[in-house]
Amino acid sequence: DGGITQSPKYLFRKEGQNVTLSCEQNLNHDAMYWYRQDPGQGLRLIYYSQIVNDFQKGDIAEGYSVSREKKESFPLTVTSAQKNPTAFYLCASTGTETNRQYFGPGTRLTVT
Amino acid sequence: AQTVTQSQPEMSVQEAETVTLSCTYDTSESDYYLFWYKQPPSRQMILVIRQEAYKQQNATENRFSVNFQKAAKSFSLKISDSQLGDAAMYFCAYRKYAGNMLTFGGGTRLMVKP
Numbered sequence: 001d002g003g004i005t006q007s008p009k010y011l012f013r014k015e016g017q018n019v020t021l022s023c024e025q026n027l028n029h030d031a032m033y034w035y036r037q038d039p040g041q042g043l044r045l046i047y048y049s050q051i052v053n054d055f056q057k058g059d060i061a062e063g064y065s066v067s068r069e070k071k072e073s074f075p076l077t078v079t080s081a082q083k084n085p086t087a088f089y090l091c092a093s094t095g096t097e098t099n100r101q102y103f104g105p106g107t108r109l110t111v112t
Numbered sequence: 113a114q115t116v117t118q119s120q121p122e123m124s125v126q127e128a129e130t131v132t133l134s135c136t137y138d139t140s141e142s143d144y145y146l147f148w149y150k151q152p153p154s155r156q157m158i159l160v161i162r163q164e165a166y167k168q169q170n171a172t173e174n175r176f177s178v179n180f181q182k183a184a185k186s187f188s189l190k191i192s193d194s195q196l197g198d199a200a201m202y203f204c205a206y207r208k209y210a211g212n213m214l215t216f217g218g219g220t221r222l223m224v225k226p
Contacts, residue, residue: 045214048212
């Protein structure tokens with residue numbers, strides 16, 4: 001069953017700790033993305049990667065970091081430098097049908 | 113930079129009736145894609161419909177259709193025969209023709225009354 005998995009569904013951390021959100025896809029897609037969603041708002045792009053070992057900043061990259069060592073994995077680290085990390089985080093990917101993005105189920109991060 | 117605006121934070125419709133959600137966008141590009149995504153309470157993003165800007169014909173997917181007005185930079189979604197399962201947040205999104213990144217509007221919450 002192909003798709004994108006994000007784990008865990010809910011994540012809780014103390015302020016000042018770094019936390020890494022997982023995103024894995026078995027769709028053989030080249031491009032992957034991370035979005036942040038705040039309550040009642042649309043999605044904003046944090047980082048994206050079009051190919052392994054390469055990634056670019058999106059609109060709100062400050063306080064976040066990513067890696068793309070494998071095609072199927074694109075983990076997002078929320079660092080202590082991110083001032084308001086509590087949000088819903090969505091991972092997505094795009095394949096050869098490049099006019100469509102597939103989304104994972106998301107991770108709700110709460111930092112207290 | 114491209115912007116996408118959804119001017120209706122909330123809409124409601126009676127079951128079996130028709131509702132139209134509005135979206136406007138700003139771009140200097142001539143070729144691009146437009147999308148409507150649905151986000152139910154599960155928060156999974158589901159593609160509802162997409163439109164290529166170079167196509168004059170409006171896209172349709174079963175009960176969902178769009179009214180694409182390129183000159184006016186308007187891209188509204190019409191939902192016919194509304195069902196309770198249509199209740200969700202709906203997001204309009206834009207993508208350049210040569211590119212992968214999506215720019216999203218702020219969303220419209222649709223409520224369906226039985």
